[in-house]
Amino acid sequence: MPNIDYIWKELEESYRKILTVPSFNAWIDQATPISLVNNQLTIEVPSSLHKEYWEKNLSTKIVETGFKLTGEEITPVFVIQNNEPIMEDKPKEETTILPEQAMKNGKKAYLNPKYTFDTFVIGKGNQMAHAAALVVAEDPGATYNPLFFYGGVGLGKTHLMHAIGHQMLMNNPEAKVKYVSSESFANDFINSIKNGTSEQFRQDYRNVDLLLVDDIQFFAEKEGTQEEFFHTFNTLYNEGRQIVLTSDRLPNEIPKLQERLVSRFAWGLSVDITPPDLETRIAILRKKADAERLEIPEDTLSYIAGQIDSNIRELEGALVRVQAFATMNSEDITTSLAADSLKSLRPISPKNQLSILAIQEKVCEYYHIDLKDLKGKRRVKSIVLPRQIAMYLSRELTDNSLPKIGAEFGGKDHTTVIHSHEKIQQLLETDISLQKEVKDIKDLLTN
Numbered sequence: 001m002p003n004i005d006y007i008w009k010e011l012e013e014s015y016r017k018i019l020t021v022p023s024f025n026a027w028i029d030q031a032t033p034i035s036l037v038n039n040q041l042t043i044e045v046p047s048s049l050h051k052e053y054w055e056k057n058l059s060t061k062i063v064e065t066g067f068k069l070t071g072e073e074i075t076p077v078f079v080i081q082n083n084e085p086i087m088e089d090k091p092k093e094e095t096t097i098l099p100e101q102a103m104k105n106g107k108k109a110y111l112n113p114k115y116t117f118d119t120f121v122i123g124k125g126n127q128m129a130h131a132a133a134l135v136v137a138e139d140p141g142a143t144y145n146p147l148f149f150y151g152g153v154g155l156g157k158t159h160l161m162h163a164i165g166h167q168m169l170m171n172n173p174e175a176k177v178k179y180v181s182s183e184s185f186a187n188d189f190i191n192s193i194k195n196g197t198s199e200q201f202r203q204d205y206r207n208v209d210l211l212l213v214d215d216i217q218f219f220a221e222k223e224g225t226q227e228e229f230f231h232t233f234n235t236l237y238n239e240g241r242q243i244v245l246t247s248d249r250l251p252n253e254i255p256k257l258q259e260r261l262v263s264r265f266a267w268g269l270s271v272d273i274t275p276p277d278l279e280t281r282i283a284i285l286r287k288k289a290d291a292e293r294l295e296i297p298e299d300t301l302s303y304i305a306g307q308i309d310s311n312i313r314e315l316e317g318a319l320v321r322v323q324a325f326a327t328m329n330s331e332d333i334t335t336s337l338a339a340d341s342l343k344s345l346r347p348i349s350p351k352n353q354l355s356i357l358a359i360q361e362k363v364c365e366y367y368h369i370d371l372k373d374l375k376g377k378r379r380v381k382s383i384v385l386p387r388q389i390a391m392y393l394s395r396e397l398t399d400n401s402l403p404k405i406g407a408e409f410g411g412k413d414h415t416t417v418i419h420s421h422e423k424i425q426q427l428l429e430t431d432i433s434l435q436k437e438v439k440d441i442k443d444l445l446t447n
């Protein structure tokens with residue numbers, strides 16, 4: 001009987017022949033064979049979404065190949081990884097270059113040619129979002145409609161959205177893809193009313209195969225735009241066209257978003273993108289450095305990745321800064337040069353350095369209460385207010401998502417965090433002593 005490594009290698013080879021490079025990277029590369037016992041092949045995958053996809057689309061191949069190699073019936077069993085980070089230690093797949101036609105169509109659809117699946121590094125915080133994006137790109141309108149990405153600033157939501165557009169155009173160059181920010185949608189709508197071109201507006205938005213709308217939190221409070229978007233959504237959805245949306249938070253957390261939109265957005269799949277872990281940040285920098293043909297030692301990449309822990313846009317900015325600094329001084333890029341060039345960045349990004357725990361501890365110290373109580377459920381006023389302040393500050397001073405903040409407060413729901421944030425925000429408008437207290441705590445935290 002051939003061993004598990006041999007069988008897996010053969011399987012990889014056969015998948016390579018039938019899958020696109022992004023699909024191979026998303027499904028096969030992210031899976032790990034664990035054991036082969038009594039003809040049962042156990043395979044570890046990162047999420048339930050991966051498990052479903054494997055079971056539905058990829059497992060027949062295992063039975064087929066297994067039989068060819070062993071003469072026996074091999075049964076695949078999928079288990080979900082125990083939150084292990086994914087390390088990029090496998091050789092890189094060759095890059096797919098966008099065919100010229102797909103590139104042209106992508107430009108027409110306002111897609112950034114750099115935001116493809118190939119340039120996207122898969123890591124712990126985004127592997128589910130990446131997999132969902134791929135499913136939608138390969139089979140638009142069929143599985144997750146709408147697909148909704150949410151998460152903090154600069155974590156790759158727009159990138160994945162564009163990648164879906166590019167992939168769809170690669171598969172079908174005739175596909176009509178439209179990408180807009182929610183503000184552009186609102187502006188187009190308002191202009192169409194002003195110029196009497198409502199019919200054209202509708203044609204533009206309702207005759208597409210894929211509509212990508214970025215940052216829909218900016219729909220908040222725009223009644224007319226929401227109304228129009230509601231009809232656009234319905235038309236596209238009813239015709240089986242794919243809709244992909246992004247926001248910095250879940251639909252039900254967007255203030256003044258109409259209930260009927262919130263409920264429609266929940267018809268599909270909402271996926272959170274969380275900040276990348278250190279390995280992923282290093283992998284992103286390495287990919288970027290390779291693309292720019294920069295010579296950077298590994299330890300320098302690790303150093304830079306260690307400086308910026310939540311926003312990938314800032315991470316890329318740091319690399320550009322180091323590169324510019326090296327060019328200006330005609331020096332090679334080393335860790336000490338990176339440290340010099342990033343020195344001045346550090347004080348202006350306290351947002352990245354504060355942890356929720358640091359905020360909680362400072363608030364406890366300030367109000368003389370126990371951390372246990374702050375994170376607990378007691379509803380006495382002397383604890384409730386500091387708890388709300390700590391949640392407020394966690395939202396204001398860190399990039400953590402609402403669910404993450406809730407979790408750090410003894411497993412509270414994200415809606416509790418929203419409520420607390422709103423409550424303190426409201427009080428701060430009029431309550432002078434609270435203004436002073438919050439300012440004192442902020443000063444203590446940032447000095």
Ligand SMILES: Nc1ncnc2c1ncn2[C@@H]1O[C@H](COP(=O)(O)OP(=O)(O)OP(=O)(O)O)[C@@H](O)[C@H]1O
Nearest residue numbers: 119120121152153154155156157158159284312313
């Ligand atoms: N996993 C990743 N691999 C490679 N590059 C990434 C990844 N995630 C993000 N980036 C890069 O980081 C930058 C910011 O990403 P993007 O604009 O997609 O973030 P966003 O989540 O849409 O942010 P915002 O909330 O500001 O709209 C882009 O240049 C993008 O290419």
